[in-house]
Amino acid sequence: MTAEPLLSVRDLRVEFSTAAGVVTAVDGASFDVRRGETVALLGESGSGKSVTAQAVLGIVPKPAGRVTGGSIHYDGRDLLTLPAPAKRELRGREIAMVFQDPLSSLNPVFRVGAQIGEMFRRHRGASRKEARAQALELMRRVGIPAAEKRLDDYPHQFSGGMRQRVMIAMALALSPRLLIADEPTTALDVTVQAQIMDLLARLQDEEGMSLVLITHDLGVVADVADRVVLMYAGRVVEAGPIREVYEHSAHPYTTGLMGSLPAIDGPRERLTPIQGGPPDLLDLPSGCSFRPRCNFADQLCADEEPALLDAPGRPLPHSSACHHSGKVLSDAF
Amino acid sequence: MAAYVLRRLFFSVFVLWGAVTIIFVVLRLVPGDPAYIMLGPDADQAQIAALRAQLGLDHSLVQQYATYLSNVVRLDFGQSFRLNADSMSLVLQRVPATIQLASTALLVSLLIGLPLGVVAALRANTWIDRGISVFSLLGQSTPSFWLGIVMILVFSRGLQVLPSSGSGTWSHLVLPTITLALPFLAILVRLTRSGLLEVVHEGYVQTARAKGLLESTVILSHALRNALIPIVTVVGLQFGALLGGTVIVETVFAWPGVGRLLIDSIGRRDYGVVQAAILLVATIFVGINLLVDLIYGFLDPRVRLAGD
Amino acid sequence: MTDVTSTDLDVALVATPAKARARGRAGSARIRFGLTVIILYAVAAAIGPWIVRFDPVATRTQDRLKPPFSRLSDGSLAIFGTDQVGQDLLAQMLQGARISIAVGLATLLLAGTIGVTVGLAAGYFGGWLDSVLMRLADIQLAFPSILLAIFIAALLGPSVVNVVIVLAVSNWVTFARVTRGQALATRRREFVDASRTLGAGTWRLIRRCVLPACIAPVLVVATVEIGHVILAEASLSFLGLGTPASTPSWGVTIANGRNYLADAWWISTVPGIALAFLVVSLGVLGDALRDRYDPRLRSL
Numbered sequence: 027m028t029a030e031p032l033l034s035v036r037d038l039r040v041e042f043s044t045a046a047g048v049v050t051a052v053d054g055a056s057f058d059v060r061r062g063e064t065v066a067l068l069g070e071s072g073s074g075k076s077v078t079a080q081a082v083l084g085i086v087p088k089p090a091g092r093v094t095g096g097s098i099h100y101d102g103r104d105l106l107t108l109p110a111p112a113k114r115e116l117r118g119r120e121i122a123m124v125f126q127d128p129l130s131s132l133n134p135v136f137r138v139g140a141q142i143g144e145m146f147r148r149h150r151g152a153s154r155k156e157a158r159a160q161a162l163e164l165m166r167r168v169g170i171p172a173a174e175k176r177l178d179d180y181p182h183q184f185s186g187g188m189r190q191r192v193m194i195a196m197a198l199a200l201s202p203r204l205l206i207a208d209e210p211t212t213a214l215d216v217t218v219q220a221q222i223m224d225l226l227a228r229l230q231d232e233e234g235m236s237l238v239l240i241t242h243d244l245g246v247v248a249d250v251a252d253r254v255v256l257m258y259a260g261r262v263v264e265a266g267p268i269r270e271v272y273e274h275s276a277h278p279y280t281t282g283l284m285g286s287l288p289a290i291d292g293p294r295e296r297l298t299p300i301q302g303g304p305p306d307l308l309d310l311p312s313g314c315s316f317r318p319r320c321n322f323a324d325q326l327c328a329d330e331e332p333a334l335l336d337a338p339g340r341p342l343p344h345s346s347a348c349h350h351s352g353k354v355l356s357d358a359f
Numbered sequence: 360m361a362a363y364v365l366r367r368l369f370f371s372v373f374v375l376w377g378a379v380t381i382i383f384v385v386l387r388l389v390p391g392d393p394a395y396i397m398l399g400p401d402a403d404q405a406q407i408a409a410l411r412a413q414l415g416l417d418h419s420l421v422q423q424y425a426t427y428l429s430n431v432v433r434l435d436f437g438q439s440f441r442l443n444a445d446s447m448s449l450v451l452q453r454v455p456a457t458i459q460l461a462s463t464a465l466l467v468s469l470l471i472g473l474p475l476g477v478v479a480a481l482r483a484n485t486w487i488d489r490g491i492s493v494f495s496l497l498g499q500s501t502p503s504f505w506l507g508i509v510m511i512l513v514f515s516r517g518l519q520v521l522p523s524s525g526s527g528t529w530s531h532l533v534l535p536t537i538t539l540a541l542p543f544l545a546i547l548v549r550l551t552r553s554g555l556l557e558v559v560h561e562g563y564v565q566t567a568r569a570k571g572l573l574e575s576t577v578i579l580s581h582a583l584r585n586a587l588i589p590i591v592t593v594v595g596l597q598f599g600a601l602l603g604g605t606v607i608v609e610t611v612f613a614w615p616g617v618g619r620l621l622i623d624s625i626g627r628r629d630y631g632v633v634q635a636a637i638l639l640v641a642t643i644f645v646g647i648n649l650l651v652d653l654i655y656g657f658l659d660p661r662v663r664l665a666g667d
Numbered sequence: 668m669t670d671v672t673s674t675d676l677d678v679a680l681v682a683t684p685a686k687a688r689a690r691g692r693a694g695s696a697r698i699r700f701g702l703t704v705i706i707l708y709a710v711a712a713a714i715g716p717w718i719v720r721f722d723p724v725a726t727r728t729q730d731r732l733k734p735p736f737s738r739l740s741d742g743s744l745a746i747f748g749t750d751q752v753g754q755d756l757l758a759q760m761l762q763g764a765r766i767s768i769a770v771g772l773a774t775l776l777l778a779g780t781i782g783v784t785v786g787l788a789a790g791y792f793g794g795w796l797d798s799v800l801m802r803l804a805d806i807q808l809a810f811p812s813i814l815l816a817i818f819i820a821a822l823l824g825p826s827v828v829n830v831v832i833v834l835a836v837s838n839w840v841t842f843a844r845v846t847r848g849q850a851l852a853t854r855r856r857e858f859v860d861a862s863r864t865l866g867a868g869t870w871r872l873i874r875r876c877v878l879p880a881c882i883a884p885v886l887v888v889a890t891v892e893i894g895h896v897i898l899a900e901a902s903l904s905f906l907g908l909g910t911p912a913s914t915p916s917w918g919v920t921i922a923n924g925r926n927y928l929a930d931a932w933w934i935s936t937v938p939g940i941a942l943a944f945l946v947v948s949l950g951v952l953g954d955a956l957r958d959r960y961d962p963r964l965r966s967l
Contacts, residue, residue, distance in 0.1 A: 596808060
């Protein structure tokens, strides 16, 4: 029995106007997020993963950015057709976001307790005292030691990992049903990364919320995510349960990513990086965008953009956008 | 913070000392006898001799400097021979009028300039923004003395709705305030606009939006608060221009403040008063800048607290 | 080939590519406008006084205080009217333009030379020299220079040379700051080290590597500053502390016109318009140059 997905993105298109021309940052992305599951949104810089998150929250930078197509259904309602005040109500309350660099994402002139408490004052009309008490509770919950003393500290007085915990506390404040974490550990040390990922996993468990982890690092999400959605040049190229996709990749980009990772536990093999460089969003190749870097590319790939279809011969739900996914799958063995 | 305050305090005192010394040096550099210069050609020998004794001109330069410094500290700038009163007292009498003019102009600039700057930033690159920018450019480029004269022509002589000189009632304050405030306001608009535009792309503004805050809260609370920090320092520096402006505006509108006294005294070669006036204004300026530094330290917690 | 990432896109402020191109065009339009006006003024200042002769001593009482566009006793047309001694206002203004521009340029040259030298020394050599020089700059900024200008003029009497020196001393700091920044940035770059290991002397290095990088920002600063300097000179002259009362600088002319506001408003008004227009054009040019070459200088 499959319940309605909490979040359902279909054919999302987001464009940006830059001095150099119009860039399609997201070009027809589709994926689901079910209740309580953890989805990893994986891709390099420029893949459109962050912009997708911004579109879900409705904070795509204006006036340069515009959502030009598709739908984003949350709990049955299309967010893109909601009036602005309704969208604003959802932000923070139902859908929350944790950003990449906590030093620049926290306001340097406001105390941390006040920034967390602001959620309660704005959305629940709480008094300053109530908000402060709630903020204290949250800071304890995310594991900040000596929380009472630290309520009145400023962001620059915290270490990187602690700052990220503050951000998580802020996002968690109103028990959102969907939490999007945009590269939550990229700016942190490796040891701290693991702590933060554990924290997110634990909180997700406790709250029963859906978690979308945006990252470029496969390893970071391997233990935590249920499903993975890979994006390349603004499109979804593969999606499915994480073990399935990692072990039976059906897209050359995914196999390329797997092959370029050193395996700690496997035999020591040569790393094979993906040939070519990241795509120029102003000048994408016709048909399949991954074509210039792909060993399987042929004329069909140049003529026709591959649709996101079920991976041939694999248990559902595993989809891939490649004309030659069958070959990719069999090639792996 | 305490260390910061002390540093700024020492610096301010140092600047004032520098000003006093420069005045002393310039006075000595001028060819001719300083006493004679200060008293002018109409003074008689007795007065000159008295002043020479007071200034200690027969002693060594170092001793003259010491005498001078001690006089300055005791606010003794000699008698004004023209107006028959103590120089510094004359100057101090006029201070309230100048403060009234300057602070009104400052208030008007803040009340109009800040909102205009915010609007220009929020509507960047629209015709509203362009209009405000044009206004700002005109405000900075118009010579205040000329603007004052034109205002007198239009409002006093032409429309006859406002007085052209003197002080005493609110209507007397209007034209001088507008003339004085305009360049300051123009700069403030520009600074606020660019400051806010820079800040609006910072991560924490995006975070604020993601928290579901009202857009007005995002801009006026989160963004502006940060944008104001660098603006405050520049405002302090521009305040010197405002003080300089009072000299001109007071002259044009015959406003009875320190600036007008200064110019009149220069004309009368009343150098005791001139020195007193200049040092007083310098002190006010340095004091305001110190205040601005303290405000800056207070506004930016990264300065206020020794962070990690 | 541009590689655009999500973070780059956040910075874009323009709504459409058409608007982006329009802004680029507007920028060069501003530069063209500013330059045109300034060249016009410069030409007028250079050759104007020969065409419309101004004799500082002559008085023609029958032509006193004539309004703009009136015919004078010798048949000539006074476009801007005449002043209290019968002199053609346009002739005076052309002379005034000469003075303003000359003073502006001289001051800028002096201030620029001082500032660039100080900035180079501070930025390139660093260390205690840098600290001392920058302290000096701070002190300069902390002291309202207009007071110094007034005081010196009060003692030494109004003269063009005094004005130039005092204004230069008040305005060198921005040049120094900008040059220092460039010097610091360039010093760290590898090719300077490379040249040094090849035996290039300090002066040669400065001349070849550091100075060229400074030209653009210094130019931007100069354009912005010359407007301030011209205004300052006019203000000082208005107060009687700038150019001597006998020279028809704009400030002096406007000051003289104050006594005749009831009968001849044009004496004070018209030179002011000319002055404001010149400063506005300089401002427009300065902004456009800064936007094109170094938006970081926006805080100036």
